[in-house]
Amino acid sequence: MTENIILKSPAQIAKMREAGRIVAQALKLVGELAAPGISTLELDRAVEDLIIAAGGIPTFKDYPASTPGVPAFPASICASVNEQVVHGIPDTRQLREGDIISIDVGVHLGGWCADAARTFPIGKIGRKAARLLEVTERALFQGISFAKPGMRLRDVSAAVQREVEAAGMSVVRQFVGHGIGRDMHEAPQIPNYVCGPGEKLDGAFPDCVLAAGMVLAIEPMVNLGGFEVLTDKGNGWTVYTRDRAWSAHFEHTVALTPNGPQILTEL
Ligand code: MG
Numbered sequence: 263m264t265e266n267i268i269l270k271s272p273a274q275i276a277k278m279r280e281a282g283r284i285v286a287q288a289l290k291l292v293g294e295l296a297a298p299g300i301s302t303l304e305l306d307r308a309v310e311d312l313i314i315a316a317g318g319i320p321t322f323k324d325y326p327a328s329t330p331g332v333p334a335f336p337a338s339i340c341a342s343v344n345e346q347v348v349h350g351i352p353d354t355r356q357l358r359e360g361d362i363i364s365i366d367v368g369v370h371l372g373g374w375c376a377d378a379a380r381t382f383p384i385g386k387i388g389r390k391a392a393r394l395l396e397v398t399e400r401a402l403f404q405g406i407s408f409a410k411p412g413m414r415l416r417d418v419s420a421a422v423q424r425e426v427e428a429a430g431m432s433v434v435r436q437f438v439g440h441g442i443g444r445d446m447h448e449a450p451q452i453p454n455y456v457c458g459p460g461e462k463l464d465g466a467f468p469d470c471v472l473a474a475g476m477v478l479a480i481e482p483m484v485n486l487g488g489f490e491v492l493t494d495k496g497n498g499w500t501v502y503t504r505d506r507a508w509s510a511h512f513e514h515t516v517a518l519t520p521n522g523p524q525i526l527t528e529l
Contacts, residue, residue: 266449267441269475274374275517275526278443278477282376282515282526284316284369289380290529292339292367296382298359302341305365306352310338313369321368321375321446332498340366340379347483347491347501347509348379348437359385362395364511368446375446377479378527379513390486391508394431398484398510401425401433405454405482409516409523411474416456418472422482423455434483434509436491437501438467442479442515454482474520481513 270278288309295308313320320338327334335351342350342364343357350364357363366379381395405422426433439452451467485491487507494500503509517524 267476268443268448270443270477277372277374278376279526281369281371281374284313284318284371285367285376285378285527286529288312288367289378292365293382296363296384298385299356301354301356302352303354305341306337306339309367319370321370327498329498335499344508345502345506347434347503348511349499349501351497351499357384360387362387362391362508373444375442376515376527377442377446378515379481379511381510394486394508394510397426397429397431398482399512401482402480402512405480406516406523409478409518411472411518411520413472414469415450415472416469419453420456426484432485432489434485434491435489437483439479439481442477452478452480472518474518476518479513479515483509483511485509
């Protein structure tokens with residue numbers, strides 16, 4: 263099931279790298295600003311200004327909802343605090359000492375897209391929260407280490423799951439990573455878990471052999487409690503954990519090259 267995966271040439275990957283550099287700069291800026299007292303809306307404005315000044319387009323702004331009747335996403339970042347998992351809408355809520363905030367950013371530049379996320383500590387955070395951030399980032403890099411030509415997609419998924427579950431945490435199942443290119447969401451879908459052998463990762467997601475030229479947005483969402491999540495009925499976007507335990511999210515856009523994985527969303 264690789265026929266609908268769009269391969270990118272080295273020249274196209276180089277263009278995605280330029281978009282990825284802006285994403286990385288945006289996340290670096292968030293890291294500098296994320297402190298007690300700042301609002302998620304202020305973070306959104308700062309990132310949007312940076313993207314536009316760099317000549318990019320914020321991919322998330324006005325991104326259509328998959329649920330009919332839900333308005334398009336209104337901001338340039340997703341800002342998800344504590345028990346919020348993904349798709350948090352920036353607002354005037356001020357961050358407090360001890361919070362964690364997951365920031366997801368997508369940028370289009372010259373027709374090509376890059377996407378990354380990172381969870382930031384606000385001031386001094388608790389020990390469990392700190393471990394959640396460490397485990398989630400480590401799981402991302404474990405997944406990336408298998409993103410090589412000749413490996414299978416399920417190797418990436420299994421590596422993420424192994425790292426998370428060995429730490430006694432759970433991976434979100436309702437949201438998955440994705441191929442990326444001209445569009446933010448392309449084939450394949452990349453779950454952060456596997457179940458069942460063979461050609462299906464879990465019955466819903468087709469497995470495939472990885473090839474040079476694939477570009478994947480690998481993005482573990484990890485919960486301190488159970489894996490179940492719910493979507494806010496009021497705004498139709500914000501996803502939070504069912505048990506309200508805290509959640510973290512780390513993501514990179516990664517190009518598969520003959521020499522191994524190349525992360526496009528770091529400086
Ligand atoms: Mg993504």
